[in-house]
Amino acid sequence: MDTESILTNLSSEQLEELLKQKKEKERRTALIRKEAYEGIRAELLQRIEQKVRAVSGDVKGLFDFIVNETGAFYEVMKEYGQLRKIDQMSFLIPSESFRIEVKTNKVKKFDERADIAASRLIEFLQDWIKQSNKGSDDPMYQLAMMLLERNKYGDLDYKSISKLYELEQKFGSEEYSEIMQLFRESNIVEGTETNFYFWEKTPLGVWRKIEPSFNRL
Numbered sequence: 001m002d003t004e005s006i007l008t009n010l011s012s013e014q015l016e017e018l019l020k021q022k023k024e025k026e027r028r029t030a031l032i033r034k035e036a037y038e039g040i041r042a043e044l045l046q047r048i049e050q051k052v053r054a055v056s057g058d059v060k061g062l063f064d065f066i067v068n069e070t071g072a073f074y075e076v077m078k079e080y081g082q083l084r085k086i087d088q089m090s091f092l093i094p095s096e097s098f099r100i101e102v103k104t105n106k107v108k109k110f111d112e113r114a115d116i117a118a119s120r121l122i123e124f125l126q127d128w129i130k131q132s133n134k135g136s137d138d139p140m141y142q143l144a145m146m147l148l149e150r151n152k153y154g155d156l157d158y159k160s161i162s163k164l165y166e167l168e169q170k171f172g173s174e175e176y177s178e179i180m181q182l183f184r185e186s187n188i189v190e191g192t193e194t195n196f197y198f199w200e201k202t203p204l205g206v207w208r209k210i211e212p213s214f215n216r217l
Helices: 003-008 012-079 113-130 139-147 158-165 174-186
Strands: 091-094 098-109 189-201 207-210
Touching: 012 091, 012 098, 012 189, 098 158, 113 139, 113 174, 139 158, 158 174
Parallel strands: none
Antiparallel strands: 091 098, 098 189, 189 207
């Protein structure tokens, strides 16, 4: 007897029970697939996280090593009169096939009042999006939050904060203006930023930058 004939001879209760069993089987199959997927995802994340954290630690160790070694050699350069001027901070350490470039730039920074201003601005923006039809998808909110991001040293970026001043009229808020004034008052500190660059000479005699960055590979 074929399947169609069997189904024809079944009562409505039996058909309903078969349908229920079929749905339950499909549900269990879907659950098994979901659990398998989530298991694979969890394992992948765990393996990658372990590698990333290990490499991040190595990179931090490399950074500290380079800072200490180049700093010590800088003192040697001063002692042997290898600097063009007394206050020179940027310098080059070359060999025939490899060289290290240490570049130090003056940068404008903020004092502790900027941290207070940043906290107040975040609170202001969170209250502001509650009244916005777009919520956190509002471009003004997203732009302001992006400009509040800190650099690799944990400092606020002077150029980004300066762009926040340009939004003052668009927000049209006394609270926002007070926060911007606090940022302006805190912008009284000048610091230095040091970057390290590494170069290698190719077989063709061309200097090529070595960039130990994951996204540069």
